[in-house]
Amino acid sequence: MKNSIPMPQIKEERSLAYQLISFIFSVMLVIFFGSIIVTRVLYSRVMLDSQLDNMRHLVHERIYLIDGILEKVEALARTSQDLATNHRLDSAEFDRYLQNLLTDNSQIHSICLADQFKSKAAPRVMYTLRHRFHKREIKNMDYRYQDWFQIPYITGKAYWTEPWVDHEGKGEMVISYSLPLYESGLISGLLRFDIELKYLQGLITDRSYFKIGDSFLVSSTGTIVAHPDQRLVMNQSLFSLAQEYNQDALAKLGAAMTSGENGLVKIGSSSPFRDSWVYYQPLSSNLWSAGIAIDQTYLMQEINLILLIQTIAYIIMFLTISLLIYVRAMSVSRPLKALAEAADRIGSGDFNSQIPQSRSSHELATLSHSFTTMQTSLKEYINTLRITTEEKNKIRGDVIYASEIQTKLIPSNTAHPFGIRDIRAHGILEPAGDIGGDLYHYFLIDEDHFCFVVADVLGKGIVAAMAMTMVSTLLPSIAPFYKRSSAMLGELNNFLCRNNIESNFVTAFLGVLEISTGKLEYSNCGHVPLFIRKLDKSLHTYRETHSTALGVFENLDIGCDTIQLDIGDELILFTDGITEAMNVRDEFLGIKGLEKIVNNLRSTSPEDTAKNILNDVHNYARGSSHKDDITLLVLDYKHPGIGIND
């Protein structure tokens, strides 16, 4: 029958290939994230710097362009101011001069002259429309409260206005450079040069130029005057957007831009400048500032591309490595599996099963070799084991035969041995193994002499059994010649000394009962005491020995005693297997223990006495691993109960 050990439940995921791949995956994942972070941190700074340069360059160029226009208009205005103040041109001459300026400089949208303090002429605005020159007198005096007039008039300084609509001129939104005209140290009028806002807006919001982001222009109050998103233009300032979208960054940007600073700032997502970087720089001619907002995603486009490529590269690398590991792991695990199958076959008894030989790696070759060696050793070992087992079985058979023979040497229990009415006997022999070294025996020497013996051969097993056999066969044969107990044991002693190869000694108690008189002669050679249980249940213990154990010293002087048995006396003979019975606490039963057991007996026949004692001894020794041969022989003499139960 195949004696197979169940395979432990190991999941498929714990296969060699799986473990290697998951290990490599974990390592690669760590490396991947590390490299992604490093790349992002390092490159984003580099990219940002590079884009910042780009933005700076773009903004600077536009500012240069706008400043060029504004400065030119400023210069023309100042020249005109100088002409009007210092060269005493009359009104008509100055108007002609301004008309020429308008015609020659397309950047100038219109010119307004309010020199009524000097010339008494009405304020007038000049412009060209469809290549025709127009001059219109301003009738509504409200112009005096407009910024372009009032601010330079009060401050005496030139002023760039915020964008406004000149309803007296072309009705377009313009920004104006306005400066006072002086006469004798007093302001004699105001001269205003207008630039169309749309023109400046076009320069800033040119999509073909500013592909990378939204460029914008803010005025000195932070008002957005140019932006690709027309809804913001003139409606919102950076501060109003900051309030509307609750973005402090926009307010800071507004403060920085209106105070002529330049720099870079990040704006959050919830505003028209959604999640972008803004670079800003002031114009040098007025207090305006230009900026460019680049979407964060655009800015990170390149780095995201790099990260994407990096990710794909890692995935490909991982897949390739995984495939290689899988193939390699399979080439290792396949021979391992074959070896495992071969081991299973060997385990189930097929010792000639072919062990697969692998040369794919040194370790596998070694393992295959070890398996082959193990297979050979196993075969030899199993062979030896089989022979040994056969021999053992043979010996065991012999022992069982010997045991049977030994059993047969012992008298079988009958109510009255040899039909002697006055004697009842019951013997029990319980060997510790298959065969034992204890014996009890009884036989008739002649019609009136009944001999009984209990002996214990030192040791156990075959040798002790052989010695016991010798004792049990020798005694009946010599008894008729010696008759006396001491003589019989003396002869036995000499026999044992001569023939005992193993020098096993034997303790023995032998008694010869004269049936007619009840006189018992006995000799105790190193044996345990004799118990005599009287009819009144009193117990007499005969401890004295008449010599040492037999089979040690030749020609031993063995004594004997004689006692007169009373009617009903019950003789209890036993071996030290009884008194040396151990309980679980490793305590011997001892003579006293046995006396206690016997005192408590209520039996009235040797058979009951023997069985009860044995039962009590077994109870005492229950649970103990100690085991010895146990022999018990109980006889009674002329017991009053004899015949009652027969």
Place this chain on the structure above:
Amino acid sequence: MMKRSRELLAYLAMITYLIALSACKSGETSERSPHMHQGASGSDRFEIRFSPKWHPQAQFAGIYMAIEKGIYDQYGLDVILAEPFSSEEALTKLDLGEIDIGHFDLSQAILANRDSSHIVNIGQISQKNSVMLVGKRSRGISSIRDFNNKKLGIWRRTSHIVTEAFIKENSINIQQIPIDWSVNIFIQDAVDVINVMRYNEYYQLLQAGFSEEELFIVDLCDWDLDIPDEGFYVRPAFFREHPEVCRSFLQATIDGWLYAFSHPDEAVDLVLRIMQDANIRANRAHQSWMLEKMKDIVMPSASEIGILKREDFDKALDLSVKYSNLDRKISFEEFYPYAAD
């Protein structure tokens, strides 16, 4: 069936006509009133031509809301918004009958009645003065004493009796520069101090990058000069002829304001749309601020909506007597027909 319907309509028209006739005390016209016209719902509605005091902004959100939500319609009114005019122009237009209801500040309206009863108040929308004087701390202004020998930009087109009173009562020697509505003159340091409305120009300054800490602010309300601003005014004759129309107009406008205050986002959306259509610069933050401030102005408490309080009138009259040489004693009852209510 059709015939019966026509008869019924004719009967209803007759009743309406009789009611209108009885409303006209003089009974000089036997024709259908020129104000009456058929509305979209088929019912007759009274046409009101109203001129707000300034261009569209959240200052008038209640009026826009009442139009948008058909509240005037429900009161049987068809309100037509006329161009905003200057006070003087509005008064003339009112005289000429080009508009029916005008929008004036209380002190302006009192002065308009300088010679005789010219206009009467049919509803006081503003309950609180909003004028503030603002100076830059960076220009050395941190107390009203610092106003001395400085330039004050002051609106040239409106009554600034309250500002006058403040200057005179505090003996401030400040040069007054008449200005229009731009705050740039202040930003560019052409004037040192400027008058602003809390709900409007003040916020424009904040949106030009000023912080409250940078500004020294005098809130005239805090100087016992709390003369309320705009209210609705009609000619006394118009009120006599159409008292219910006047009452309905006020009530519908109040309803409009209450709707605007309880639906601020919707109101600001509407204002922004109107401003955009009128090509006026606008941004949400500013109009939201304005609407929020208007709530304090229009409805300081639930019981003070739309009414002119006697003490406000008396205070305004006192100031007019003191600082604008008003020599006619105008009675509250004459000025405010609802005084007895």
